[in-house]
Amino acid sequence: MQFFFFLVSGGLVQSCGHIIPESPVLALGSNFTALCILNESCLDFGNIYANQIIWKIKNRVVPKEQYREINRTVSSVTFNDTSSLATPLTCNILADGQIEQNIYGIAVTIGLPPEKPKNLSCIVHQVSKLTYPMICTWNPGRHTFLDTHFRLKYRWPQDEFPDCIPKDVNNSCTITDVQFFVNLEVWVEAANALGKAESDHLVLDPIEIVKPLPPHNLSVNSGILPTVLKLSWDNRISGAVMQLKFNIRYRTIGDTNWMQVPPEDTASPRTSFSIQGLRPYTEYVFSIRCMKEDGVGYWSDWSEEKTGVTTEDKPSKGPPIWRIIDASDSPAFWTVHLMWKALEPFEANGIILQYEVTVRAKSSLSSPAEKCNVSTTNLTLKLPNGTYEVTLVARNRVGASPPSVLLIPASNSKAPVKNVRTLPKDGKLWVGWTAPNSYVLKYVIEWCLVSNSSDCIIEWQNEPGNVQGTYLKGNIKPFKCYLITVYPLYADGQGSGQSVKAYLQQDRPSKGPTIQTKKVGKAEAVLTWNHLTVDEQNGFIRSYTIFYKTVDGNETAVTVDPSKTEYTLSSLSSDTLYTVRMMAYTDEGGRSGPDFTFTTQKFGKGEIEAIVVPVCLAFLLIVLLGVLFCFNKRDLIKKHIWPIVPDPSKSNIAQWSPQVPAKHNFSSKDQMYPEGSFTDVSVVEIEADDKKSFSEQDLKPFDLLKKEKSTSEGHSSGIGGSSCMSSPRQSVSDSDEGETTQNTSSTVQYSTVVLNGYRDQTPVQVFSRSESTQPLLDSEERSEDHAGGGDSATQRQQYFKQNGGQDETNTDRPCFERTRQITPTNEGDLVGFAQLQISGHGSQPLGLGLEKSTQEAALPDVLQTSIEGQTVRPETVEGNPPSVDEMPKSYLPQTVRQGGYMPQ
CATH class of the missing domain: 2.60.40.10 (Immunoglobulins)
Incomplete structure (x- = not known):
């Protein structure tokens, strides 16, 4: 409690009030009223009155509705239910300055009255042969939240004994000394601040509630039979005090379940008992208890456990036998693996020493049986094909088991399950x-x-x-x-x-299938995979699901039967990269395999062939048509691509002068031309393509070739003007008529050669016509006869003798030398277009004959003639024909005079 006091003027300190009742004990849920009484001495001193009192529970203000002012010094507070009441309960007042002051406070105890004790029971425990304390117990009832005291009261009909007060607990008390065969009245009393209560009275004879000690010195002995064990023990209560009955229980070693001897077999006083029906050669555990023979009282505790082993007996059954048949190397024999299980201890009834196996053929019962004694639980035999009866017996020290029989048939011909x-x-x-x-x-x-x-x-x-x-x-x-x-x-x-x-239990696969492509086409792909191994499945594979998608596409799922190992994806896009994976499912879920990528083909099967084959056929057709066209137009193609060139070897130009030796061996001195040996030579080149007639205005005089120029550009060899000099291809007429354009290739002589004398020799004039069958060159075919209007002397050609020949080292040089076109100033000058001054030295005349090889190699000249004269076309030397560009287009007629110009 907490108090506050006021200091009185006389120096005396006293309280200004108090609360009644002081320290109350209240029943839970009951009504309660408290009064706060102020002292008269404090009223005037502090101006304190009852209407100023404030009630609080644990610093919580009680509502004013529960206040009541009895007079100016007494205020009360009422609680209809003490369940909400807590301690402390204080009486407070507001003094001057509105300062709250505590007047007085009390502690409130709330609890319950004691209940009537229930289930009173007593038991007499035997501690020794002479000591029998009695222990009584009861149910104290609900918790009262108060100090409650229990007392065990007992008495005889005429005498009372001191109460038994529990020491440690409130529901048990021990009476140390009781008397048997006298009725005893027993009850329990409970009391606290709110009241008292007592249990029902119990009247009994202590001998009826005795719990004796269990038998001791238990022993187990083997009997004569392998199924019997004998138990013996000592009782620890005198037969004069009470007669006992017993319970016996037992079990095998390793077993937790107890078996019990029928109670009626042990319901009489005894100190031993034989247990029958046990298994041979089996270890048992035994325990025993006792109580008053008439069943009044309590069973004693179980005695300590003792073990015993029954003796051996013959095995109670034959070993279970089975076989596995393997195909032998020889089709006429079997390899039979016999196997059997060891008998359980309760079946073996002892230690199995060996097994006896007997094999007898069913087809020949008279044949001797094959016997084997083994200590293992398996045997392998090699037997001919047939039906056999196998007998198995297990033996221990006592005897043999019943035989186990197994038939080994040639076939499983009976009805299956x-x-x-x-x-x-x-x-x-x-x-x-x-x-x-x-x-x-x-x-x-x-x-x-x-x-x-x-x-x-x-x-x-x-x-x-x-x-x-x-x-x-x-x-x-x-x-x-x-x-x-x-x-x-x-x-x-x-x-x-x-x-x-x-x-026994399934799980998801430990991995998913690994998928691959077997064949990839334009719009389909054949996928293949292997089944998961048994160790990877972890359950029954119920289905496969294939997921495939493009790089930026949605994933598509396809469910596949679990028995399949191949599936074809269709309706795919061509030339597209796909990602595919497979998931395997069991009853507990699925697991996915690794991703696999593949790319579909750009063209389908046969598309390339459909494109290539027609193209190739069209190409072959075009080539064939081209070949046929060329074959039909071979003459036209030959004319434009490789025209016919005359063969000089077939020309008879070498026969122009039979007197000329066929071969000339000139020395280096002979090939030298003395200064002044040649006269000036003028060569005129007229393009054969020119279809117009020459006129006097179109011709101009041209310069004479000097000796040095002739030497630098090439030397003459053979026939002058015919082999190394420009030859006339066309003749010029005085008239402007169109006869200049006339083609005379078929009637004009190839050449007319005029041979002048050499140093006082009479020149011989030879007219020769070519017998060649070769067609004329293009320029020759277009040659026109322009010599019709001139002097006959100007249109003749003569043979000349020449002292020196061209050096053999210069035979590869061009045989024709071209000059710029020269237009003559007058018609009379036309006869002097070609001037040649030749001086010979040496005694040997210049022959006109050429070597045969030179004639065959040289291109034949086309010789043109006119009505009045002949023209000579020069030929090549040493078999080197001039090119088309180097061939002279046409030549004007040449007139050769010895020692100058010959008369025309």
């Missing part, structure tokens, strides 16, 4: 099937783990012929695929196995 199915259930894999109509002796369930990394190791189990489903008893792992096969076994054979694959 149907509708094999699996179901994961309670963390195990359940296998079910539909039984055949025939009677089945038993079933063999065979299974193995399907894996890429190891062989399928077969496990198996036998099941009775009357069941149609069982749990696999092996270590079945999740996310692994198992191949399960069910065989029905009959007394005279077996049915073929029916298989199914199963998973």
Whole structure:
């Protein structure tokens, strides 16, 4: 509580008020009224009155509706429900200056009255043969939030005993000494500040509530039979005090479930008991308890556990046997792998020493059986094809087990099971099937783990012929695929196995398929992939989904059957890059494989051939037509591309002068021309293309060729003016008539040569006409006879003798020398267009004959003649024909005079 006081003038300090009731204990939910009473001595001193009082609960102002002013010194506050009441409750007042002052305060306790104790029970615990304390317990009821005291009261009908007060807890109390065979009245009393309560009274004889100590010194001994064990023990309560009955329980080592001897077999007082029906050669654990024979009272605790082992006995059943048949190298033999399971301890009934295997052919029962004794659980035999009966016996120290029989038929000819199915259930894999109509002796369930990394190791189990489903008893792992096969076994054979694959638990594939292209076309692509391995599947593959898209396009999905490994995408764009991936799905989800890209072709199948083949055919057709055209127009083409050139070898120009030697051997001195040996030579070149007649105005005089110029441009050789000098190709007439344009190639002589005498020799004039069959050159064919109007002397040609020849080193030089056209000033000058002064020296005359090789190599000159004279066309030397550009177009007639100009 907190108080404030006022200082009185006399120096005495006193309180100005108080609250009643002082420190109340209130029941939760009840009504409560408190009064604040002011002292009279403080009224005048401080001007304090009841109407100024303010009530607070834990510094929270109580609403004024709950105030009541009784008089000027007393104010009350009322709470209809104490559930909202808290401590402390204070009475306050506003003094001068509106300062709140605390007058008085109280602590309020809220709680509940005690309930009636319930479920009072007592039990007498045996501590020793003479000590029997009694412990009573009860239910104290609800929590009162107050200090509540409990007392255990008991009495005999005439005597009362001191109360038993609990020490540590409020619901238990121990009475150390009780008397048997006397009724005792017992009850419990509870009290707190709000009231008291007591339990129902319990009247009993303590002997009826005794819990005795369990038997001790328990021992287990083997009996005469392998299925019996004998128990013995000591009781720790006197038979004079009470008679007991017993409970005996036992279990095998490793088992958590207890088995119990029937209670009626142990309902009488005893200190030993023989337990029957146990399994041979099995270790058991035993425990025992006791209570009052009539069932009144409590069972004692279980005694300490003791173990015992039954003796050995013959195995109770034969080992389960099965076989695997492999094809042998020889088709007439089988390789049979026999395998069996070790018996469980409760079936072996001892230590198995060996197994006896007997194999007998069914086709010949009289043939001796083959026997094998092994200590392992498998045996491999090589047998001829046929049907065999295999018998297996397990032996221990006591005897042999019943035989296990297995038929090895030549074929599985009996009815198989149907509708094999699996179901994961309670963390195990359940296998079910539909039984055949025939009677089945038993079933063999065979299974193995399907894996890429190891062989399928077969496990198996036998099941009775009357069941149609069982749990696999092996270590079945999740996310692994198992191949399960069910065989029905009959007394005279077996049915073929029916298989199914199963998973205890599935998951998403560990990876997705890797996709590739098998063939890519213009608008389609053939995709291929490999199935995921069993270790990668983690479940049954239900479907594949192919996702493909272009670089900037939307992704398209296609669902594919899980059995397929190839799919063709169609309606693709040509010459386009695609990205494709594949996802594999199980029941638990899917996983995608890596991305793969491919580009469709620009042209489809056959499109290139459809373009190339017609083009090639058209080209071949054009070429063929061109060849045919050229073949039909070969004469025209030959004329324009490679015209016929006369063959000099067929010309008889070499016969112009038979007296001329065929060969000339000139020395270097003979080839030298003395100064002044030649007269001036004038050569006129007239273009053959000129179709007009020559006139006097069109001709001009031309300069004489000097010796030096003749020497630098080329030397004459052979016939002067015919082989190395310009020859006349056309004759000029005095008239302007059109006869100059007349083509005389067919009637004009090739040449007319006039030979003058050499040094006092009489010249011989020879007229020769060419016998050549070669056609004339183009310039020759267009030659016109221009010599008709001139003097006959001016149109003759003469042979000349010449002392020197051209140097052999200069034979490759051009044979024709062209000069600028010269237009004569008058008609009389036309006869002097060609002037040649020749001086010979030496005694040998100049012959006109040429070597045969020179004649064959040289191009024949076209010689033109007129009515009055003849013209000579020079030929080439040493077989080097002049080019078309170098050939003279035409030449005017030459007149040669010895020692000057000859008369015309």
